[in-house]
Amino acid sequence: MAEPAHAPALAVHGLRKAFGGLTATDDVSLDLRPGEIHALIGPNGAGKSTLIGQIAGWIAPDAGRVELGGEDVTALDVAARARLGLGRSFQVSSLAAPLSARRNAMIAAQARQGSSFRFLRPVAWDRGLREAADAALARVGLSPRAQVPAAELSHGERRLLEVACALALGPKALLLDEPMAGLGMEGSARLGDLLEALKAEAPILLVEHDMDAVFRLADRISVLVAGRVIASGSVEEIRGDAEVRRAYLGED
Numbered sequence: 658m659a660e661p662a663h664a665p666a667l668a669v670h671g672l673r674k675a676f677g678g679l680t681a682t683d684d685v686s687l688d689l690r691p692g693e694i695h696a697l698i699g700p701n702g703a704g705k706s707t708l709i710g711q712i713a714g715w716i717a718p719d720a721g722r723v724e725l726g727g728e729d730v731t732a733l734d735v736a737a738r739a740r741l742g743l744g745r746s747f748q749v750s751s752l753a754a755p756l757s758a759r760r761n762a763m764i765a766a767q768a769r770q771g772s773s774f775r776f777l778r779p780v781a782w783d784r785g786l787r788e789a790a791d792a793a794l795a796r797v798g799l800s801p802r803a804q805v806p807a808a809e810l811s812h813g814e815r816r817l818l819e820v821a822c823a824l825a826l827g828p829k830a831l832l833l834d835e836p837m838a839g840l841g842m843e844g845s846a847r848l849g850d851l852l853e854a855l856k857a858e859a860p861i862l863l864v865e866h867d868m869d870a871v872f873r874l875a876d877r878i879s880v881l882v883a884g885r886v887i888a889s890g891s892v893e894e895i896r897g898d899a900e901v902r903r904a905y906l907g908e909d
């Protein structure tokens with residue numbers, strides 16, 4: 658049966674996670690709709706990384722569920738969620754420093770193509786991965802740097818490579834945790850343009866501290882404070898929300 662046009666690419670319902678006496682995420686529900694950038698903002702310690710960990714699959718929630726394209730993936734591990742099309746890039750680099758940009762993207766592509774290409778001979782399998790990797794590198798403008806070891810790329814290029822690795826997976830949804838960090842104005846403007854182009858292919862759940870970038874790029878914003886979503890809406894709605902201004906933006 659065809660999915661309804663507006664079925665969320667990703668949805669979480671009632672996610673809860675406590676570390677000892679501290680509830681890091683408290684009954685969090687939100688969704689990611691086709692074509693959108695949904696920004697998740699909140700002060701330090703609000704629970705953003707814990708929420709991302711539960712969505713990606715390396716933190717098991719105490720309660721609640723995660724759905725990808727309408728399928729309940731709560732019991733699946735990180736690799737299985739990636740195979741289903743959950744692409745991600747994180748604050749802490751997951752690149753293999755000595756390997757070339759292309760090889761890093763090929764490893765990422767393998768996460769999806771490993772099973773579907775297994776019946777092919779190794780040479781053809783390698784070619785398939787390489788094509789997926791090169792297409793992803795081209796999307797982020799890194800084709801000329803394909804053979805350069807990740808360790809020799811600039812900080813901005815490494816962030817772009819991380820996005821390329823997420824794309825090589827052929828994602829249905831993207832989780833990006835602070836992709837703008839350390840990029841500077843020019844780098845973050847370039848990455849912002851890229852994210853705006855990418856969202857039509859795979860909607861993006863964006864955790865970002867750079868409020869200028871968030872207000873420029875987001876179609877919707879959810880605000881997490883002390884583990885709870887205190888507001889969710891358009892940029893205008895969040896800007897005008899008195900509770901958000903008080904709890905997060907630090908205004909009276």
Ligand SMILES: Nc1ncnc2c1ncn2[C@@H]1O[C@H](COP(=O)(O)OP(=O)(O)OP(=O)(O)O)[C@@H](O)[C@H]1O
Pocket residue numbers: 676679680681699700701702703704705706707708
């Ligand atoms: N593994 C853990 N064990 C114990 N406490 C944890 C653990 N991970 C996170 N916490 C606590 O849970 C709360 C939420 O942390 P989290 O890292 O999810 O917040 P965040 O919104 O991502 O913060 P930041 O913006 O600083 O990255 C914090 O109080 C943190 O100290």
